[in-house]
Amino acid sequence: MAQDDHQDEDLMLADNPAEEEVRPDDRIDDERLDEENTLKADYVRSVRDALEAGDKGAVYDLVEPLHPADIADLVELCDADERVELAAAITDLMSSDVIAELNDYVREDMMEALPAEAVAQIAEQLETDDAVQMIEDLDVADQQAVLAELDDEDRAAIESALAYPEETAGRLMSREVVAVPEHMTVGSLIDFLRENVDLANDFYEIFAVDHLHHPVGTCQLSWILRTPRNIALSDVMKRDQTLIPVALDQEEVALMFQKYALISAAVVDESGRLVGQMTVDDVVHIISEEASEDALLMSGAGEGDINEPIRDAYGSRVRWLIANLGTALLASAIIWYFGAAIEKLVALAVLMPIVASIGGNAGTQTMAVSIRAIAMNQLTEANTGRILWREMRVALLNGVTIAVLIGIATALIFTPMLGAVIALAMVINIVVAGFAGVMVPVMFERLDQDPAVASSVFVTMITDSMGFFAFLGLAVAAGLAG
Amino acid sequence: MAQDDHQDEDLMLADNPAEEEVRPDDRIDDERLDEENTLKADYVRSVRDALEAGDKGAVYDLVEPLHPADIADLVELCDADERVELAAAITDLMSSDVIAELNDYVREDMMEALPAEAVAQIAEQLETDDAVQMIEDLDVADQQAVLAELDDEDRAAIESALAYPEETAGRLMSREVVAVPEHMTVGSLIDFLRENVDLANDFYEIFAVDHLHHPVGTCQLSWILRTPRNIALSDVMKRDQTLIPVALDQEEVALMFQKYALISAAVVDESGRLVGQMTVDDVVHIISEEASEDALLMSGAGEGDINEPIRDAYGSRVRWLIANLGTALLASAIIWYFGAAIEKLVALAVLMPIVASIGGNAGTQTMAVSIRAIAMNQLTEANTGRILWREMRVALLNGVTIAVLIGIATALIFTPMLGAVIALAMVINIVVAGFAGVMVPVMFERLDQDPAVASSVFVTMITDSMGFFAFLGLAVAAGLAG
Structure with a gap:
């Protein structure tokens, strides 16, 4: 998530590299993070003290150097009433990346506290799958209010995702896929990618499709980068790929990713048409959730989330x-x-x-x-x-x-x-x-x-x-x- | 894993696409796999019956259409004595991909049954991290015997991995990294990738390094494919990347991948030099293992592996x-x-x-x-x-x-x-x-x-x-x- 924004910025600033911010290694950051990459109690204490003192400037300066994932952790570590104050003090740091990383319960709480337009504004910045995750837990009236604020394209994408049952590939997949005919050469594919600014920024595979939009092969980007321009995609791609039915349960999706060591995979509808893709970064959360829930289920602790x-x-x-x-x-x-x-x-x-x-x-x-x-x-x-x-x-x-x-x-x-x-x-x-x-x-x-x-x-x-x-x-x- | 081989084959056969095998969708395969993507009991039964009847040809025909991950599952589902017979009946299907996918205990058993040269032969086909995993559990004498059979380069790579403690990034990382100077343009990078046939086939990121081999930035392949040839890498790459210290425990590595939604990340030694990378497909196994082990640990069931x-x-x-x-x-x-x-x-x-x-x-x-x-x-x-x-x-x-x-x-x-x-x-x-x-x-x-x-x-x-x-x-x- 964080990478998207940064990358966007870099592409925009390509002719002005001096403006780029240099943060050589803010992950291993002794002031704020301990050796386990967790926010230090002292640091959290100082943020909360500044919040209590009402010193918004100090709060902002403390939080500003954090990675969005760490800001999300910080919000979670605060008490429910502190969270609202914190969000108010760092509005422009509360990016879509932070929202996407928040615990479901904490996000739901914060979304319910915000007006529908504000939620819609955040949803528009998110990728469809993250936006769906944000909206699916709202009650129907709130959901409708948010959807009404979205532009037509975003609303259509989110509504089509919401049409699939929860926890299926159709809900979770991303609809942005690079799909091209198999006879395309590597050279024209690269030209196509350079010219189409609307494409997603991060993708790991190109899907080759036939005239019915059925996937016929898949090609990792590294293979494309290593192949001469005049070779056709059909000569580089792998034909036997793992296809995910749109109705497949997320647990089965996660098992397929694990079993076949996938980075991304095509999602197909009932008639075999390519309708989206799932990438491993989305699946990683599911794998970890599904794998760790057995201890909770066996003990009868339900969701077992401390934010429940x-x-x-x-x-x-x-x-x-x-x-x-x-x-x-x-x-x-x-x-x-x-x-x-x-x-x-x-x-x-x-x-x-x-x-x-x-x-x-x-x-x-x-x-x-x-x-x-x-x-x-x-x-x-x-x-x-x-x-x-x-x-x-x-x-x-x-x-x-x-x-x-x-x-x-x-x-x-x-x-x-x-x-x-x-x-x-x-x-x-x-x-x-x-x-x-x-x-x-x-x-x-x-x-x-x-x-x-x-x-x-x-x-x-x-x-x-x-x-x-x-x-x-x-x-x-x-x-x-x- | 399977992808590597196939890709190799495709690159070799690029001028003769007719030889390519077409298997449109062997993952959703009603004869052998059920709707949960598990081998059907009837199918396993028929393989075991053929084994018992001593009909190696029938066994081979039954197993041949399977994906390597499914062959590994089939081996695990057999009794210990059937496994040896099965392996003997399908020797050329027991590829390095199958070996890499096998349960640790089952693999260890099979490795101990094989002579050192045979193990070395398999190790040479595997990527370093998989080869290390295969060898690390053998006792010291067997390990030495296998290492002695390897060529110098493979032996050096495996020995340097074994020098790091178990379950650290140093053990698990892959040593094949694409690292280039940051002033390189996208065009010359692509030329470099096309010309160097020795590079790994599957990679997801390019690392930019300075003259001391310290990483200074990272660049996803999709960004490179979308950038004109004359732009320098330094203008596309992201500078604040997540670096993994070589001594970091695998559990912390897995948490970093989850937290920052990483696909791959650079591994650096004590002096900050780039020494390898970890990719998410290796981490997925760790995430799932670490997440699911709590239920076992809490119940006192140790490793809790049915093959233990x-x-x-x-x-x-x-x-x-x-x-x-x-x-x-x-x-x-x-x-x-x-x-x-x-x-x-x-x-x-x-x-x-x-x-x-x-x-x-x-x-x-x-x-x-x-x-x-x-x-x-x-x-x-x-x-x-x-x-x-x-x-x-x-x-x-x-x-x-x-x-x-x-x-x-x-x-x-x-x-x-x-x-x-x-x-x-x-x-x-x-x-x-x-x-x-x-x-x-x-x-x-x-x-x-x-x-x-x-x-x-x-x-x-x-x-x-x-x-x-x-x-x-x-x-x-x-x-x-x-």
Whole structure:
């Protein structure tokens, strides 16, 4: 994003290089950024102090040297009320690049605080995909108000993007593509690129299309730069390219980029016509989001964004806690059933949470491994049997190890028989946990449900119940509480 | 990877386009790939059947149309003993591209099965960074044997990469960079690129350097293609570029690529000289690995790779289970302390796991959110206070909700007093869980430890102990078991 603007400037100033600003290395900047490239707390403190003192000039001078991505970080680090003041103090630094880099929630907040014309003005500066991202979360009335302020071309582009479902290639793609006929020579292609000032500034591939606008090949810019002018594009391009259907879900798009190591790829509509492209810089965010969301989904933390409104965070998390309350009640019912035994031998109450808790941990381990393997397309119908068998062996090894440790400790502190009971219960529960840790996510995947969302509740339910049942049941069977 | 080869071929065959193979769209291939771009179980089954029948010709015909990334997937989906047979049946399809795409463990296994010359032969076809990845996991003797087989230039490049610590930019960067003086014109740059056949095929940026080989600017290929021949590079390039220190950890490299939306970036040594570049296609794997490993680390599943040898998986997971056994024993000690109360009122044993379990869930939720925010550089010293306060409010809302539900149920089934006790214990434990869920990861981060690795054990220890202690302690204090 930042590059576009700068590049624009450079092209404009091409005959006056002296005006160019020289900032040799403002990324590794000891005053403001620490060694992890994060804004330093002291620096943020000084900006906030200047804000509080109402010294807009000082705020501006402090913020001015920052990269747009760092300005976005700074806005996020401020409290909600400080953000508005900050934006007011640095209006001309709040460029479209900063807006595009902002966290979704923070951006939505700020957009809602601005009048429709101001939002439209920002949207016009953004590339279509960034503008769509900015507008899609506004409520319908605000969205209409913003769209009404846009010029016809921008409005048409954004409306056509909004016509596709959220999180599909059609929503996310950029509509600016360099597409030329395959018989064009490298020389005339370069001339075409030099003459057409309207083209996008940053692109990484040229797409060759036939007369129906169907892509027939793709050509990296480096190949073009290394080829003599008289050679035709058809002799340099690669014909078997990865095409992205316009309706493809963003998660699948991200997996394709990863799998085939793509920099950009053509997006085609239902009839195979080239309608846009996706570039890796847009996909990188999706890859990281999709990859990191499993930890959040498994813990039931919803979006898990620290900028999410408290009400939303509460809503998504409490639902999960209530589901887990249900599974905890089931476990309690099992304990209740064995209440008489516990009354006779209180050691059972002391030891029973150990069996349930370690089983739960073992189940979570296997489940995390399975969910990741499913997400990476490494665990499929073709190898479920082998992976299950592998996990059962790991579970047996884990179960025996933990059983020996807790069995000996229990035998020494309580009785050898109780030691034997807890050891056996532990092996049973860890093996059951291993089985559930693979099969529960696999089953959700087969049912076309996201395994990361629902597996945890079921696996915990199984390991908790089985933990109490195996331990208390074996104890009673062994006559320990007779 | 696949693109390189194809491109090479095209350049060679430029005067004979008829020889070019036309595969219009082998990615969306209904026979072999399902709608998620994964190999179909039926297809994998048929390959394995042909392998079992010893019909190498049939195996070859089945595999031949696949993309190298899909061949790598197919190898991974086979059992360990089938992999060797498969590789033998399709030797000339097992290209360097396939090897580069293989899972680390699977590749290591296969490399160890091959003689050193064969490994060296593959390494020579790979780009330096892929060759390094292939060789770095071999034991030292095998590594030396392979290096000895390489020609001097390749050996020097790989040895210099191996001299940098694992997971740093120096290990991962590619050494092939197009670096030219900034006063060069666009025209002579293009001529230079056309004449130098030794250059890498795929690159996305040109780096301008001074006489000390320090980078002074960077230029995307699209900018060059759109600029007249007589303009100097210095007038098109962007001067403030993101430089990556050669010793930077891969996680930080990945964050820089994400933050500044980079396609490629220059890597510089301690004295600021340009020594290589990193491109986004290499970083994408790191981003996805780093982002998805938190779920595994939090569950204590180690690498969590389904291709990891069972012994390694056992080793990393059992260590974690033993740590959790320790925390479970602490919780048991607390229950033991209240043993007399439980003997008098067995309902305490029935209800106590609920308080511990829901507290554990709430703690895991907050912890997952905090760990992600820390990883994304969104939770820093500058806003820890605000985020802690935010999480405490969410915890209070969650705590009160769950407390009301379980309190009423307990009052109805047991006694109102027991309902009040469990409700209060629940609020206390969920609020403590919220506090620990933020502060434990933050503390580990301050101590320069990965918060995802160790936080879970501590948070669980706190919520388990506090759950039993608050509930049983309050029950005794309320005279319920007197």
